[in-house]
Amino acid sequence: MKAPLWRAFLRLFSVQGVWNYERMLGIGMGYAALPLLEEMRRQDPVGYREAVARQAEFFNAQPYLAGLALGATTRAEYQGVPGDKILRLRTALCGPLGALGDQLFWTGVLPALVSAALVMIAFGWTGVAVLGFLVVFNSIRVAVEWWGLRTGWASGLEVSQVLHKSWLPRAVALVGPAAGFAVGVALPVIGGWLVADLDRVVMLGTLGAAGVAMAMAWANPRVTGLRFTVVVATILLLSAWMGA
Amino acid sequence: MSVEVTVALLAWGTLVGLDLVSLPQVMVSRPIVVGAVAGWLTGDLATGVTLGVILELFALESVAVGAARYPDFGAATVGAVVAGSGNEGHGLIGLAVVLGLVLASIGGWTLNRLRHANATAVRRREASLRTGDPVAVGALQYGGLLRDLARSMTLSLLALLSGFALRTAPALPDWASTGLLMVVIGGGLAGAATGAIRNAGRGRRLKWLGIGALIGILLLVGGS
Numbered sequence: 001m002k003a004p005l006w007r008a009f010l011r012l013f014s015v016q017g018v019w020n021y022e023r024m025l026g027i028g029m030g031y032a033a034l035p036l037l038e039e040m041r042r043q044d045p046v047g048y049r050e051a052v053a054r055q056a057e058f059f060n061a062q063p064y065l066a067g068l069a070l071g072a073t074t075r076a077e078y079q080g081v082p083g084d085k086i087l088r089l090r091t092a093l094c095g096p097l098g099a100l101g102d103q104l105f106w107t108g109v110l111p112a113l114v115s116a117a118l119v120m121i122a123f124g125w126t127g128v129a130v131l132g133f134l135v136v137f138n139s140i141r142v143a144v145e146w147w148g149l150r151t152g153w154a155s156g157l158e159v160s161q162v163l164h165k166s167w168l169p170r171a172v173a174l175v176g177p178a179a180g181f182a183v184g185v186a187l188p189v190i191g192g193w194l195v196a197d198l199d200r201v202v203m204l205g206t207l208g209a210a211g212v213a214m215a216m217a218w219a220n221p222r223v224t225g226l227r228f229t230v231v232v233a234t235i236l237l238l239s240a241w242m243g244a
Numbered sequence: 245m246s247v248e249v250t251v252a253l254l255a256w257g258t259l260v261g262l263d264l265v266s267l268p269q270v271m272v273s274r275p276i277v278v279g280a281v282a283g284w285l286t287g288d289l290a291t292g293v294t295l296g297v298i299l300e301l302f303a304l305e306s307v308a309v310g311a312a313r314y315p316d317f318g319a320a321t322v323g324a325v326v327a328g329s330g331n332e333g334h335g336l337i338g339l340a341v342v343l344g345l346v347l348a349s350i351g352g353w354t355l356n357r358l359r360h361a362n363a364t365a366v367r368r369r370e371a372s373l374r375t376g377d378p379v380a381v382g383a384l385q386y387g388g389l390l391r392d393l394a395r396s397m398t399l400s401l402l403a404l405l406s407g408f409a410l411r412t413a414p415a416l417p418d419w420a421s422t423g424l425l426m427v428v429i430g431g432g433l434a435g436a437a438t439g440a441i442r443n444a445g446r447g448r449r450l451k452w453l454g455i456g457a458l459i460g461i462l463l464l465v466g467g468s
Contacts (some may be wrong), residue, residue: 013268013269018362018388019388021311022363022367027385027388030381031384049377050376060311063269093338106309110271114276117276129448133274134271179277179449180449183452183456184457188463194294194297194298202422207430208439210429210431210434211434214438217435221442224435225431228434230346233342233424233428237424238421243417
């Protein structure tokens with residue numbers, strides 16, 4: 001089963017290839033499931049079509065952990081588990097895989113490594129920073145994704161218990177504070193690097209702009225750094241062009 | 245800029261646009277990566293890195309999660325680097341970042357349209373999907389990737405054209421370009437800090453964010 005597992009793993013890199021508001025990752029999951037269901041196609045063509053239909057149903061999770069659900073549900077197809085039970089398993093996995101994956105990658109590993117890269121850039125190690133970020137992030141991502149697919153495939157219906165007892169919840173608890181720490185270090189360092197060769201008045205003006213933007217974002221969460229900047233910049237540009 | 249460099253930038257912008265969501269999500273779409281490579285391609289690595297860093301601060305504020313709407317900084321960073329590279333000093337940095345932010349917002353809007361187009365394609369093949377037709381699943385998958393390829397290429401083309409247009413625009417008065425520089429750096433730092441505080445909540449993470457910030461300030465003071 002190693003070759004189909006490997007092909008399914010490669011297809012997981014495009015699991016969000018047809019992301020939409022109705023089935024979300026569903027079609028991508030169905031596409032990734034096809035190599036794993038290949039043997040079923042030869043043994044039980046009718047069961048195979050039903051399995052493909054189920055695998056392409058609605059599914060949503062953090063994409064790097066989707067393999068866990070893919071492995072578990074395709075294994076369940078081979079174990080002769082009733083279709084409605086497989087669909088319930090898929091639905092039940094959406095929440096935990098979404099929450100754990102988002103905390104592990106989107107608000108954990110990613111900001112931590114980006115922050116580390118920013119600090120390295122500030123110290124003049126641009127090449128190492130950019131390459132190091134890509135290599136470390138993708139090593140973690142590939143390892144977790146492969147682990148997820150293999151663990152799901154080995155666990156079948158037991159995947160929820162296996163997930164609960166795995167290293168994943170502990171890693172999530174650790175990576176959050178680490179990301180907070182890394183972002184905390186990076187912001188003053190990279191801020192200092194960006195204003196290093198500006199004169200004091202411009203430096204103070206930059207700090208002032210940051211303070212006003214943060215105060216406005218605090219007062220109204222709809223105000224983001226991007227919106228603040230675009231609005232103030234538009235006013236500045238209009239003033240410059242009208243004065244010209 | 246030569247034709248070869250322009251074509252390479254178009255290809256790079258398209259590739260990073262695809263990477264954001266569809267394929268392969270290896271994070272080459274992050275502004276620090278896009279900016280460094282685009283800067284290297286244009287022969288102005290320093291400006292590429294500076295623009296990548298500033299746009300990365302804005303990108304850190306938004307979490308690109310599932311159904312959330314978020315800006316697409318890939319092609320936007322390429323456009324910003326095209327606009328800002330090859331200039332002495334900080335003259336066009338502020339304006340290039342503003343262009344990047346506008347393009348990133350347009351990119352976010354195109355992502356939303358792509359998702360609706362994907363949904364329409366799925367609805368058209370609903371009957372085949374219900375019968376578990378593997379050909380329909382494959383066709384939808386490749387169709388989705390092709391749509392995102394077209395979206396990314398169009399966005400990159402827009403980014404290049406607007407970047408080139410900005411290079412030929414009349415120079416801003418000094419007070420305006422300095423003001424823009426203050427606003428884009430300040431806005432970026434504020435965005436990244438606000439995002440970090442929101443993500444931290446009120447638990448251990450907030451405490452570690454504070455400790456990190458203290459160490460960052462000490463490093464900054466010690467290094468200057």
